[in-house]
Amino acid sequence: MRKGIANIIFRGAGRAYLFLLLPLTCWGQERTLTLEEVLDLARTRAPIVLSARARIEEARGRLKGAAIRFPQNPTLETEAGPRLSTPSNFTDVDVALTQEFELGGRRKARIAGAEAGVAKEIADSGEATRRLLREVAATFLRALAANERVRLLTTTEKLAQEFLQIADRRYRAGDVAILEVNLSRTSLARARAELRIAAADLSTELGELRVLLGMKGGESLVVTGDLRERGAYEQSALLSRSLAERPDFQALQAELGEAQADVRLGEGFKWPDFGFTTRYKRDTGDNVYQGGVKITLPIFSRGQELQAVGFARAARIRLEMEALRNAVQHEVSSSFETYESRVEASGELERGALPSLADNETLSKRSYEEGEIGMAELLLIRKETLDTRLAYVNSLLEAKLAELELQFRAGVLR
Numbered sequence: 001m002r003k004g005i006a007n008i009i010f011r012g013a014g015r016a017y018l019f020l021l022l023p024l025t026c027w028g029q030e031r032t033l034t035l036e037e038v039l040d041l042a043r044t045r046a047p048i049v050l051s052a053r054a055r056i057e058e059a060r061g062r063l064k065g066a067a068i069r070f071p072q073n074p075t076l077e078t079e080a081g082p083r084l085s086t087p088s089n090f091t092d093v094d095v096a097l098t099q100e101f102e103l104g105g106r107r108k109a110r111i112a113g114a115e116a117g118v119a120k121e122i123a124d125s126g127e128a129t130r131r132l133l134r135e136v137a138a139t140f141l142r143a144l145a146a147n148e149r150v151r152l153l154t155t156t157e158k159l160a161q162e163f164l165q166i167a168d169r170r171y172r173a174g175d176v177a178i179l180e181v182n183l184s185r186t187s188l189a190r191a192r193a194e195l196r197i198a199a200a201d202l203s204t205e206l207g208e209l210r211v212l213l214g215m216k217g218g219e220s221l222v223v224t225g226d227l228r229e230r231g232a233y234e235q236s237a238l239l240s241r242s243l244a245e246r247p248d249f250q251a252l253q254a255e256l257g258e259a260q261a262d263v264r265l266g267e268g269f270k271w272p273d274f275g276f277t278t279r280y281k282r283d284t285g286d287n288v289y290q291g292g293v294k295i296t297l298p299i300f301s302r303g304q305e306l307q308a309v310g311f312a313r314a315a316r317i318r319l320e321m322e323a324l325r326n327a328v329q330h331e332v333s334s335s336f337e338t339y340e341s342r343v344e345a346s347g348e349l350e351r352g353a354l355p356s357l358a359d360n361e362t363l364s365k366r367s368y369e370e371g372e373i374g375m376a377e378l379l380l381i382r383k384e385t386l387d388t389r390l391a392y393v394n395s396l397l398e399a400k401l402a403e404l405e406l407q408f409r410a411g412v413l414r
Contacts, residue, residue: 030220030222031219031221031222032221032222032224033222034223034224034225035137035140035141035144038137038140038209038213038223039133039136041213042129042133042136042212043129043133045214046136046213046214047214048132049125049128049129049132050214051128052121052124052125052128052129055121055124056118056121056122056125059114059117059121060118062114062117063111063114063115063117063118066110066111066113066114067107067111070099070101071102071107071110072099072100074097074098075096075097075098075099076095076098077094077095077097077098078093078094078096079092079093079095080092080093083284085284088285091282092281092282092283093280093281094279094280094281094282095279095280095281096277096278096279096280097277097278098275098277098294099275099276100294101274101275101276102268102273103271103272103273103274104268104269104270105264105268106265106268106269106271108264109261109264110265112257112260112261113257113258113262113265115257116254116255116257116258116261117254117258119253119254119257120251120254120255120258123247123248123250123253123254124247124251125247126414127248127251129247129414130247130411130413132212133413133414134404134405134408136209136212137404137413138401138404139205139208139209139212140209141227141397141400141401141404143202143205143206143209143223144223144224144227144397145393145394145396145397146198146201146205147202147223148227149198149201149202149390150198150199152386152389153194153198156194156195156382156386157188157192157195159191159361159365159382160190160191160192160382161188162365163184163187163188163365163368163378163382164181164184164185164187164188166184166365166368167180167181167183167375168181168184175371176374176375179375180375183376183379184375187379187382206220206221209221209223227393227396227397227399227400228346228396230343230399230403231403231407233336233339233406233410235332235333235336238332238336238406238412239329239333239410241410241411242328242332242410242411243325243328243411245410245411245412245414246328246411247414248324249321249324249325252317252320252321252324253321255313255317256314256317256318256321259310259311259313259314259317260310261310262306262307262309262310262313263306263307263310263311263314265303265306265310266303266305266306266308266310267303267307268303269298269301269302269303269306270302270303271298272295272296272297272298273295273296274294274295274296275293275294275295276291276292276293276294277290277291277292277293277294278290279291279292328409331409332406335402335409335410338402338405338406339399339402339403339405339406341402342398342399342401342402342403343399343402345395345398346392346396346398346399349388349391349392349395350392353388353392354388354389354392357385357388357389360381360385361382361385364377364378364381364382365378
């Protein structure tokens, strides 16, 4: 009986222990993400993107203010007081209600300016998203390359360990001097140091990626993908569509609309303000009803500042639009050429260098075991092999970064 009770208590305690560990397991949950998944995550939860989208709602709030039919509220004025006279005293009352109206299409100009402001904030949000996606994608690709370097250097460390064992075995057999053991031990230490550095680089890139994505402290991620993947691009097609699809050009178009709306608003101030007044008076016991008209004469202030600033701003924006139009053509062309050159460089290594590396490793290891080459020659071959593989990883990374830059300049990345 006591043994059964003890088993029940033990099982209950074990379940409670697992229940307490469950939040810790969820807290350290790891996510494996591809490039597309990371970009989708950036579009939905990155702090910079969320802040830019919040500014759009601010602009829409200003649009609501500009759409109000009467920008000025009615004015109610009241005066009252006794009138002392002989033979009778009276209480005089004066009540006036005034409502002013705008002429000259000022309300339409304000609405047009506010709508252009909303369009500009939308374009600015798209530009912020576009720049963030470039930074996120570049960080992801650097992390992916760092991950590949860690994999290569892990293999290098294992081989260096094997070389040390072979050198030590041959030294004990009297085939080689202690110098070769020392060289292999130094090579192992360097391989381990380079592996730690590569792991640190990977940790740095992943940490930067988590910051860009707005991930919480307990969230960790692993990147996965293939640096050899390529997209198909045609330079003429990219040039024909790049300008219209770039948010920075759309933002300039919206800003030009704001400037033109300011000019129309300034022209509207050449018209007078118009208002109606309704008045009730009680004068010495008599009820008096009056109606009036209020007109503000635009003699001195005629919207000169709004028109001057609007014209100057529009001229400046047109210059910027033309400069951007020319710059985009050069940016897309040069980015396309850079991308093709980077792809050719990685392809040259892939075709001309990589196929023989595995054979070189096998042959050099066998040659050293049989005493045909020394440790110095073996380490030289091993270093050339590792440098070539790392150069290939770097060439793949540079090609992917060049492709990313081409997508960014052509407005494809958004």
